[in-house]
Amino acid sequence: MKNIDAKSFLPNLAFVCLGLIWGSNFLYMKLATQYINPIQVVFLRVVLAVFPIILFGFVKGSFKKEHLKYWYHFIIMSLLAAVVYYYCFVVGSHLLYSGIAGALSGSSPLFSFVLAAIFLNEEKVSLRKIIGLILGFLGVIILAKPFDASITDTTWQGILYMIIGSISLGASFIYAKKIVSPLKISGLALTAYQLIGATAILCLITPYDGITNIFNNTEATLGLVVGLSLLGTGLAFLIYYFIIDKLGAVKAASVTYIPPIVALIIGAFIGGEPIIFSDIMGALIILLGVYILKK
Template sequence: MTPARTTAVAAYATLGTVWGFNFVFMHMASPYISAEQTTLLRIAFGLVPVVVFALVKRAFAWRHLRHTHHFVVMSVLATGLYYYAYAAGTYRLDSGIAGALSGSIPLFAFLAAVVALRTEPFTVRKAAGLAIGALGVVVLARPWAAGAVDTTGVLYMLLGSASLGASFAYARRFISPLGIPAAASATYQMVLAGASLTVVTDLDGITAIMDDPLALAGVALGLGAIGTGLAFILYYITIARLGALTASTATYIPPVVAVIIGATFLREPVLPTTILAIVLILAAAGVIQMPFSGGRLRPGGYVRKREPRTCSTNTEA
């Protein structure tokens, strides 16, 4: 294995692990500050590494400003709403369960591509994948055990996954054709999201997290600088060296990591249903993301699926 590939594989493994830890860091912040405040701090501290990386890459250009309207949409889908929904969901759930639900991102990304782009073949196999994923969510939510799992928390997590999934389709259609470097796009959307959240977030009590230095470090460094900023750089390296398809499979790692970390450090229970749900959700994601080599029947006959473009400027979890 060449040094470059070794670095890429290490970035891939680290990326999945970092994303898994994010749920623990959000959980640590919950006793002190609101989900909105956690989201704002995450963006503020996560923005620094991304800006530095973009400057090193000389990614910024004044001509990008003409596309601000697209960055506004991405700031909602891929940053503001996505981060807030995940924080709000994690506040209501065990970090392991929240992490397991993040495995639904590929399912929503596929649905968004089918609905908005009409480039993804909706085959029987992929329909079965969606059904398996839905079953995994139901097993995780355990509706038959009233009050066992916070339904609102589950819905928030699914909202976050749906928001990020929709952002992939939007970026592929409107951002990728512009040829704007991913580092620049990520910076613009994070700046816009941070500015919007600053206006709408009640900042009263945000300093309460300073009462717990560990929780503060978790949000500022773990969730922000590393879990968001460094995660973007790792994702960038993984895509550049291993390809977009391989990079996308890093989303399989966080659910497992979140469950292990939650059980180890937060003493969260790991039920058989949780393990079963993770297996179902990740299996569904694998089925849906499996490369398609056939065709789908249309009125004019079979058509081949085009190779998707790399378009993501997002960081998971």
């Protein structure tokens, strides 16, 4: 029993840690976009993370020549789990309150569930999973307040960007489980390959004018370098592959229920964003959905 408990403890701890890391990123993203544009935030986030990951990979001997033949899979994952996902979430965080942006990020398990049911034979659909996902998505809807008459065009744009980013993230979970995980490449190597691919793509599309403005503010700099880059990108990728392997794609995708709650709390108490009763209820319903899904 002790061995079983030990084996289940680490994946679940990783699950919670990843949720906390992702949840804290929304305030960092909003702060960074006050000084540089969203694509520049994504560029710096990825570039600052790729070098320590590559160095660590060399130390661990994770890179193999035979991995090069799978380069196209790494590019696809770079787009799904980095470039598109990061960019949409940065824009969404810029246009919305960071807590609301974080709340909307919880919609990705819904898309992961649908994609998993279609493409992953081992991910069985059950009434319990459906109830958990529906409850979680209901909580996200309550937090996002999509039917509020006071919502502006800018707010709707932010919501749309968050939904697109959530779809991209959800698709990456399924692609990783179905295509990438069976390749038996270490999570460290996969993380490095994806970040290298994302760096190459971002180097081609990022405008560099004014990018150093981020360093004019200490809080924005620390949030981007430590929060978004080292923790929210490098470490998050390693945890991401670990929980997919140990918990399965659908349960791993359900980690995205945690960031809405974390982002809401951080946005309210650190960012000074307004929080009302419906926000609290939405967060509690998300927690209930996660509990039912993982029970």
